[in-house]
Amino acid sequence: MEKKYNPKSFEDRLYAEWEKSGCFKAVRDDDKVPFTIVMPPPNITGQLHMGHAMDETMQDTIIRFKRMQGYCALWLPGTDHASIATEVKIVEELKKEGLSKESLGREGFLKRAWEWKDKYAGRICDQLKKLGSSCDWSRLTFTMDKKCSRAVREVFVNLYDKKLIYRGSRIINWCPDCKTALSDAEVEYAEESGSLWHISYPIEGSDECLTVATTRPETMFGDTAVAVNPKDKRYAKYIGKNVILPVVNKPIPIVGDEHADMEFGTGVVKITPAHDPNDFEVGLRHNLPVVRVMNDDGTMNANAGKYEGMDRYECRKALVKELEEGGYLVKIQQHNHNVGHCYRCNSTVEPIVSKQWFVKMDELARPAINAVMDKKVTFVPERFAKTYYNWMENVKDWCISRQLWWGHRIPVWYCADCGAEICEKTDPEVCPVCGSKNLSQDEDVLDTWFSSALWPFSTLGFPEDTSDLEYFYPTDVLVTGYDIIFFWVARMIFSGLEHMRKVPFRDVLMHGLVRDEKGRKMSKSLGNGVDPLEVIDKYGADSLRFSLLQGVAPGNDTRYSDAKVEACANFMNKIWNASRFVISGAEGRKVKPLSEVKLCAADKWIISRLQAVIRDVTLTLNKYELGVACQILYDFTWSDFCDWYIELSKPALYGDDEGRKDAAISVLVFVLENTLKLLHPFIPFITDEIYRYVPGTEGTIMTKDYPRYNSKLAYKKDALAFEGIMDIIKSVRAVKAELGCAPSRKVSLYMVTENRRLVSANVDCISKLSGVKEINFIENSSEAGEKSVAKVLHIGTLYIPMGELVDIEKERERLEGELEKVMSEIRRADGKLNNTGFMMKAPKKLVDEERAKLDKYIAMREKILEQLKNL
RNA sequence: GGGGGCAUAGCUCAGUUGGUCAGAGCGCUUGCUUGACAUGCAAGAGGUCACAGGUUCAAGUCCCGUUGUUCCCACCA
Numbered sequence: 001m002e003k004k005y006n007p008k009s010f011e012d013r014l015y016a017e018w019e020k021s022g023c024f025k026a027v028r029d030d031d032k033v034p035f036t037i038v039m040p041p042p043n044i045t046g047q048l049h050m051g052h053a054m055d056e057t058m059q060d061t062i063i064r065f066k067r068m069q070g071y072c073a074l075w076l077p078g079t080d081h082a083s084i085a086t087e088v089k090i091v092e093e094l095k096k097e098g099l100s101k102e103s104l105g106r107e108g109f110l111k112r113a114w115e116w117k118d119k120y121a122g123r124i125c126d127q128l129k130k131l132g133s134s135c136d137w138s139r140l141t142f143t144m145d146k147k148c149s150r151a152v153r154e155v156f157v158n159l160y161d162k163k164l165i166y167r168g169s170r171i172i173n174w175c176p177d178c179k180t181a182l183s184d185a186e187v188e189y190a191e192e193s194g195s196l197w198h199i200s201y202p203i204e205g206s207d208e209c210l211t212v213a214t215t216r217p218e219t220m221f222g223d224t225a226v227a228v229n230p231k232d233k234r235y236a237k238y239i240g241k242n243v244i245l246p247v248v249n250k251p252i253p254i255v256g257d258e259h260a261d262m263e264f265g266t267g268v269v270k271i272t273p274a275h276d277p278n279d280f281e282v283g284l285r286h287n288l289p290v291v292r293v294m295n296d297d298g299t300m301n302a303n304a305g306k307y308e309g310m311d312r313y314e315c316r317k318a319l320v321k322e323l324e325e326g327g328y329l330v331k332i333q334q335h336n337h338n339v340g341h342c343y344r345c346n347s348t349v350e351p352i353v354s355k356q357w358f359v360k361m362d363e364l365a366r367p368a369i370n371a372v373m374d375k376k377v378t379f380v381p382e383r384f385a386k387t388y389y390n391w392m393e394n395v396k397d398w399c400i401s402r403q404l405w406w407g408h409r410i411p412v413w414y415c416a417d418c419g420a421e422i423c424e425k426t427d428p429e430v431c432p433v434c435g436s437k438n439l440s441q442d443e444d445v446l447d448t449w450f451s452s453a454l455w456p457f458s459t460l461g462f463p464e465d466t467s468d469l470e471y472f473y474p475t476d477v478l479v480t481g482y483d484i485i486f487f488w489v490a491r492m493i494f495s496g497l498e499h500m501r502k503v504p505f506r507d508v509l510m511h512g513l514v515r516d517e518k519g520r521k522m523s524k525s526l527g528n529g530v531d532p533l534e535v536i537d538k539y540g541a542d543s544l545r546f547s548l549l550q551g552v553a554p555g556n557d558t559r560y561s562d563a564k565v566e567a568c569a570n571f572m573n574k575i576w577n578a579s580r581f582v583i584s585g586a587e588g589r590k591v592k593p594l595s596e597v598k599l600c601a602a603d604k605w606i607i608s609r610l611q612a613v614i615r616d617v618t619l620t621l622n623k624y625e626l627g628v629a630c631q632i633l634y635d636f637t638w639s640d641f642c643d644w645y646i647e648l649s650k651p652a653l654y655g656d657d658e659g660r661k662d663a664a665i666s667v668l669v670f671v672l673e674n675t676l677k678l679l680h681p682f683i684p685f686i687t688d689e690i691y692r693y694v695p696g697t698e699g700t701i702m703t704k705d706y707p708r709y710n711s712k713l714a715y716k717k718d719a720l721a722f723e724g725i726m727d728i729i730k731s732v733r734a735v736k737a738e739l740g741c742a743p744s745r746k747v748s749l750y751m752v753t754e755n756r757r758l759v760s761a762n763v764d765c766i767s768k769l770s771g772v773k774e775i776n777f778i779e780n781s782s783e784a785g786e787k788s789v790a791k792v793l794h795i796g797t798l799y800i801p802m803g804e805l806v807d808i809e810k811e812r813e814r815l816e817g818e819l820e821k822v823m824s825e826i827r828r829a830d831g832k833l834n835n836t837g838f839m840m841k842a843p844k845k846l847v848d849e850e851r852a853k854l855d856k857y858i859a860m861r862e863k864i865l866e867q868l869k870n871l
Numbered sequence: 872g873g874g875g876g877c878a879u880a881g882c883u884c885a886g887u888u889g890g891u892c893a894g895a896g897c898g899c900u901u902g903c904u905u906g907a908c909a910u911g912c913a914a915g916a917g918g919u920c921a922c923a924g925g926u927u928c929a930a931g932u933c934c935c936g937u938u939g940u941u942c943c944c945a946c947c948a
Binding site: 578 | 875876883884891895901905
């Protein structure tokens with residue numbers, strides 16, 4: 001083994017080896033139980049970021065754990081075409097070259113997009129490999145692969161036939177920059193300070209006016225009514241009359257509608273059905289015409305008269321000026337309101353009436369809600385089920401058509417001759433209605449999330465009834481961020497139920513965002529993103545992985561910091577060096593199995609601790625508490641194994657007793673090997689690299705069995721007894737430190753104890769770890785001599801002659817302090833045992849424990865009092 | 872308007888069926904070239920677990936309220 005921990009010297013090598021050996025591959029094996037994770041496919045738009053790094057690390061840890069536990073573990077990787085996101089990027093790229101989508105044409109553009117895909121999909125996969133992701137690359141899927149396209153086609157046609165997909169003119173969110181419709185989920189709202197323009201609309205045939213308040217005056221060209229609340233005493237009398245739309249000089253009706261809020265603005269609201277979802281509804285109720293005033297690119301159309309062709313905001317400015325000059329502008333009020341923005345390009349979204357394709361949600365949502373209620377799908381942590389219900393219960397129809405080119409094209413054809421709409425599983429040659437060949441396919445593509453929704457089964461072969469689907473579906477756990485519940489998780493659940501008749505996964509493990517050191521979201525605009533690859537380059541993948549899991553609770557956000565990674569790198573260094581110690585200690589010797597050596601107290605203690613760790617880590621991992629599992633392993637490895645056991649093993653290791661030496665080496669190797677296995681799912685590289693050097697091992701650690709709790713090795717009593725020895729060591733160290741005695745100064749020890757045999761058996765350890773030269777057993781304190789410091793422990797009373805260092809007064813204070821501690825324990829235990837409620841209702845085990853504690857502390861109290869008397 | 876989260880040591884955070892739960896890392900203090908590791912070892916200091924109630928024999932842990940903070944959903948023009 002190299003003297004220094006140097007992850008660069010082995011991480012890439014090991015990954016290549018793993019991949020080559022085929023141990024990531026999952027092939028149906030009916031003798032095993034399957035465990036499946038489908039990877040949330042990263043977009044092909046960019047680089048791996050910290051969020052991915054955490055997401056992938058969690059999945060990899062779980063899948064490696066399950067694989068070692070003997071499951072047929074499949075982690076299926078893929079990438080997402082990310083329709084709108086990718087198209088935006090490519091358009092940007094084209095722009096730099098002085099080109100545009102239109103100049104390339106659909107075909108040319110798609111060619112370009114596929115080139116993009118070939119370039120970036122590979123790159124992101126390479127980055128996943130750097131992290132150590134043990135996914136089955138032979139199953140790598142892209143959301144626009146043939147098999148996904150087939151699934152999309154199947155699903156679209158099925159939903160269409162069931163009339164769960166329909167086309168209609170509705171108010172949708174329109175991004176004027178991307179020039180496409182968006183779903184509700186794709187709009188992000190942000191509060192902006194704006195203005196509320198009060199504009200007066202003259203009442204036809206009267207001198208009176210109604211003043212409306214609007215945040216978007218430019219839409220007034222599309223006003224087809226003004227509404228007042230029928231209960232509004234101020235205005236009810238005008239209902240049925242007309243107002244004259246200023247500038248346009250067109251009469252429009254005054255309608256009575258509950259939508260008008262008497263409290264807000266003037267109480268009169270202009271109704272623009274083509275550009276506002278609420279107005280659209282009002283329009284339906286009152287049979288109002290729908291007049292669009294904007295083009296797809298956010299410029300005004302012919303209905304805006306002389307403003308035609310002008311940008312929406314320029315028009316607003318000019319129009320306000322005209323209104324002001326015409327005396328229509330009553331006032332401008334400062335007004336903060338939420339404005340919707342495109343989640344990809346951040347432009348202000350316009351609600352616009354447009355003919356689009358929708359998925360009807362009512363029927364699909366109900367079973368999806370029930371599946372979570374019935375615990376067919378469980379959110380971890382559970383609170384996210386609420387988020388899910390809230391959305392599902394209020395979900396509106398899903399706008400799935402996008403006016404983009406990159407994506408799954410909508411499988412609907414129109415007959416130019418008879419107007420028929422054709423949606424079939426195979427491309428139609430002729431119109432089934434009139435026989436015409438004059439067919440053209442719908443120009444639009446599907447929302448990228450339409451294909452993502454099918455991911456858990458499209459990747460396994462749907463719509464065919466494949467053996468993989470039967471075996472691996474439903475998948476076991478989906479690991480993803482809480483920010484994606486609506487986009488993806490919810491849609492997978494209803495899609496799985498609708499098309500597979502089964503939920504897509506049993507558990508949803510949610511994680512939070514990885515924020516920067518100051519707790520801010522990592523973002524491009526802030527420039528505070530940290531590149532995981534740079535971190536890997538500096539510290540190694542294992543350190544990054546461990547830092548992303550340690551101390552993280554499911555569903556909670558976490559902060560990335562170099563300091564944390566550095567602390568983890570120190571842990572790796574610790575593992576490396578401890579392993580070197582064990583391996584070099586075993587060099588040139590035959591390592592005997594545990595059953596063939598005589599175990600001492602310390603040996604049994606560490607083996608016992610190991611069993612507890614095996615039990616707890618397995619338990620926590622099964623509950624997806626990765627952060628807790630990390631902590632358990634960190635503490636065990638560093639404190640119990642390195643700080644204690646390795647030090648305890650040294651007297652035996654460097655001594656002459658071959659039997660004890662054999663035992664120590666066996667235990668060191670045994671514990672190390674098990675610890676490496678326990679740690680492997682979290683930090684795969686370093687554990688496998690070291691494993692190769694552990695005597696008696698062969699091949700990679702990743703295919704070995706995960707340690708199982710063995711009650712025969714639990715040694716509960718021995719372990720507890722040995723803690724008495726540890727108490728002695730700790731006490732001597734503490735006394736020395738307190739009195740300013742050099743740790744290297746050897747002291748004698750006098751001891752009153754009933755456990756002479758145990759103590760004698762461990763003299764070497766006590767001596768080595770606390771700098772003691774001899775232990776003398778005595779019957780009572782008087783034999784300890786003058787100038788001794790006394791320590792009352794459960795295992796017995798310790799006297800440490802400290803000569804001139806002892807200050808009687810300080811010693812008295814110290815003992816009194818200890819007495820006080822013991823007394824408070826006694827009071828606590830006594831209080832409990834005298835509480836009839838506790839005695840009657842607490843479990844017997846607890847009562848017994850409490851009684852035992854009380855007895856122990858009372859004994860200690862007596863001994864401390866005796867010491868005080870003797871001072 | 873509706874729904875969450877968070878509030879624990881100077882800082883960042885764990886603490887999941889209520890009973891050694893008051894913890895970790897970093898920071899701080901004091902020692903230490905102790906034959907794996909100074910990326911280390913040892914000994915320490917430091918918290919009324921936001922505030923006020925309640926349930927219970929027992930409450931960081933469950934319930935109600937208050938305050939602060941933060942996020943999501945809805946979208947009054």
